[in-house]
Amino acid sequence: MSHLRSITMKGFKSFPQRTKLEFAPGVGVVVGPNGSGKSNVTDAVLWALGEQSPLAVRGQTMQDVIFAGGHGLKSSRAAEVEVVVDNSDGVLDSEFSELSIMRRLDRSGEGEYRLNGARCRLVDVIEALSDTGLGKEAHSIVSQGRVETIIHSRPRDRRLLIEEAAGLGKHRKRRRRAELKLGRAEENLSRSLDVEREARSRLRPLKRQA
Known part of the structure; x- marks a missing residue:
């Protein structure tokens, strides 16, 4: 104890x-x-x-x-x-x-x-x-x-x-930290998808030229 x-x-x-x-x-x-x-x-x-x-x-x-x-x-x-x-x-x-x-x-x-x-x-x-x-x-x-x-x-x-x-405050703080991490992960995923779309749009003209 x-x-x-x-x-x-x-x-x-x-x-x-x-x-x-x-x-x-x-x-x-x-x-x-x-x-x-x-x-x-x-x-x-x-x-x-x-x-x-x-x-x-x-x-x-x-x-x-x-x-x-x-x-x-x-x-x-x-x-x-x-x-x-x-x-x-x-x-x-x-x-x-x-x-x-x-x-x-x-x-x-x-x-x-x-x-x-x-x-x-x-x-x-x-x-x-x-x-x-x-x-x-x-x-x-x-x-x-x-x-x-x-x-x-x-x-x-x-x-x-x-x-x-x-003991509720500790759980709220942990939830808040988890939400912040999730938010950052979603932002990173969104940026990665944007980069992928941009790469695909540049790749299509190159394929036609080939």
């Missing part, structure tokens, strides 16, 4: 040093006193999976996720979070039994994403998480006020959320 296998944070918010949390299948609980960084763990997951709004991870700018220093430690040069998801049942659109998603951001604003160690684009991360309930509009991560926001959202937005939960 697919599940969150681990989260590794370094330089992210209240985690200046490399910190790894591992999870087994089933229910996992992160406990601790107020101010110990529990909410930052959720922020780290959202951020690694492609969240683009600083407000969604409780910041004013995206650089606010980088450890600012404190408790005798210097500020970090960059924030880095890696999320590893178990994919043994093939829920994710990947050939691998697990999917590693890493995001890094330095203070200059330069950032990068990696899928299983290979550098990629944000759109690749979004595509890999399509219809899984993870990512920016995740229905698997419910923050305070999220339920109320969904209830009061537009019907179209609720419908899109339900479709993602049902």
Whole structure:
């Protein structure tokens, strides 16, 4: 069964040093006193999976996720979070039994994403998480006020959320790609037929001359 296998944070918010949390299948609980960084763990997951709004991870700018220093430690040069998801049942659109998603951001604003160690684009991360309930509009991560926001959202937005939960979006994307390929094949066939007709029209006078 697919599940969150681990989260590794370094330089992210209240985690200046490399910190790894591992999870087994089933229910996992992160406990601790107020101010110990529990909410930052959720922020780290959202951020690694492609969240683009600083407000969604409780910041004013995206650089606010980088450890600012404190408790005798210097500020970090960059924030880095890696999320590893178990994919043994093939829920994710990947050939691998697990999917590693890493995001890094330095203070200059330069950032990068990696899928299983290979550098990629944000759109690749979004595509890999399509219809899984993870990512920016995740229905698997419910923050305070999220339920109320969904209830009061537009019907179209609720419908899109339900479709993602049902896995319809992935099939629509695949159908769209298949339709585009079919359209290109039909165009190529039409051009080939035009070339054939043109060749035949030129060949007829040559046959008469022969």
